[in-house]
Amino acid sequence: MMRDRSLRAADPAADWRADPASTQAQTMLAGILATPRDVPNELSGRSPAGQRRTSGQAWRRRMAFGGAAVAVALAMSTLWNGEQNGPAPAYAVTTNLDGSVELLVQWEELDDVAGLAATLREAGVPTEVTSSKPERYCATPADRDRASEALNKMNSKGEPASLDGYVMAPRLFPEDSTLAISTFFDKSNHMVWTMFYLAPTGSTSCALSGLLGKGEYTGPEPRPTRITAPDLSE
Amino acid sequence: MEDDRARFVELFQRHYGAVMRYAARRVGQDRASDVVNEAFLVAWRRLADVPAPDPLPWLYATTRHVIGNEIRGRSRQARLVARIGDGDELVVADHADMVVDQVRVRRALAELSEQDQEALRLAAWEGLDAGAAATVMGCSRAAYKVRLYRARRRLAAALTPVNSRNAADAALTPLANEG
Numbered sequence: 079m080m081r082d083r084s085l086r087a088a089d090p091a092a093d094w095r096a097d098p099a100s101t102q103a104q105t106m107l108a109g110i111l112a113t114p115r116d117v118p119n120e121l122s123g124r125s126p127a128g129q130r131r132t133s134g135q136a137w138r139r140r141m142a143f144g145g146a147a148v149a150v151a152l153a154m155s156t157l158w159n160g161e162q163n164g165p166a167p168a169y170a171v172t173t174n175l176d177g178s179v180e181l182l183v184q185w186e187e188l189d190d191v192a193g194l195a196a197t198l199r200e201a202g203v204p205t206e207v208t209s210s211k212p213e214r215y216c217a218t219p220a221d222r223d224r225a226s227e228a229l230n231k232m233n234s235k236g237e238p239a240s241l242d243g244y245v246m247a248p249r250l251f252p253e254d255s256t257l258a259i260s261t262f263f264d265k266s267n268h269m270v271w272t273m274f275y276l277a278p279t280g281s282t283s284c285a286l287s288g289l290l291g292k293g294e295y296t297g298p299e300p301r302p303t304r305i306t307a308p309d310l311s312e
Numbered sequence: 313m314e315d316d317r318a319r320f321v322e323l324f325q326r327h328y329g330a331v332m333r334y335a336a337r338r339v340g341q342d343r344a345s346d347v348v349n350e351a352f353l354v355a356w357r358r359l360a361d362v363p364a365p366d367p368l369p370w371l372y373a374t375t376r377h378v379i380g381n382e383i384r385g386r387s388r389q390a391r392l393v394a395r396i397g398d399g400d401e402l403v404v405a406d407h408a409d410m411v412v413d414q415v416r417v418r419r420a421l422a423e424l425s426e427q428d429q430e431a432l433r434l435a436a437w438e439g440l441d442a443g444a445a446a447t448v449m450g451c452s453r454a455a456y457k458v459r460l461y462r463a464r465r466r467l468a469a470a471l472t473p474v475n476s477r478n479a480a481d482a483a484l485t486p487l488a489n490e491g
Binding site for chain 2: 082084085086087088089090091092094095096097098099102103106109110111113115209210263265
């Protein structure tokens, strides 16, 4: 039938080959496998995709892991995700008597983002994992500054005082907010970003705080000399 | 749990390309990966619901829901339709007449209802038989065949100049033979 032939010829993706072995696909797969499956109230209903907006990713990350240690006193307990005598653990979560929670993480070693999120939740930090870049800010600049203080210590310039760890204060989180750990791929510059930010509970698509985190270049050589960090609309 | 992981990995590796193309045809290549990520995440969380023998229609249906939710959530339908209408020109432009015809077909397709478009795309682009396409559209096989027949008529009408539509209608093949 002529019409069918014309329609087939108009297929915009007929020659497009999406390779499951590509970095993008493998990254996607790893992120999905890192996502917990037992999420209540998300799996019922006929429309399988209608109930949720978040997902998990566990891309390879790289993080500068040195410099001054974050000053933390009165440590109550520290949860390491690795065995005491095994390889160096990927992260450590410490709960302090003042309610703050310290996170130290070696992104290169971290394969289990969902596990990290679970550990943070256990330490009292409401945490969600997502693979989507937040689309916009949903707080005023002043409110974002205050929220960022709850996520990490800031210096006088409003920049993170330390990049080798995070000190979070859940009691200072805005009401009905959660820590979002987002790993996403920006194909415009081949960067895989891992970002921490505060978001409204149940909606990680907008940020209540500034974004803290790291990126890893995954594109072809030569590496670009300048990379623009993700920017959000107001 | 390990069995589930192995099954999901196999599912992903086998169908990633087809699902990506399905999404790209409907939302463009730049948005396809986000949609597919969501769809496979649903599959991971609902692995017990994914049919083992022939999971692709289920994956297409899930992807369709993801796209539908996204469109509803973000009021992007106009933009998406416009994008499909304009066509992401992936074809080689060596044969100008062919390219013009493809653009014309895509624009005519974009004029149809979403349901008509989906019925036509599933048959012509995904190459599904009537049973599988019905699964994706959530209807019976017979209902899909009727939808496809009517969608073909409307596409033909959209492609045919007004003064020759009667002749074109008369020349239509009676009914699709898919499935």
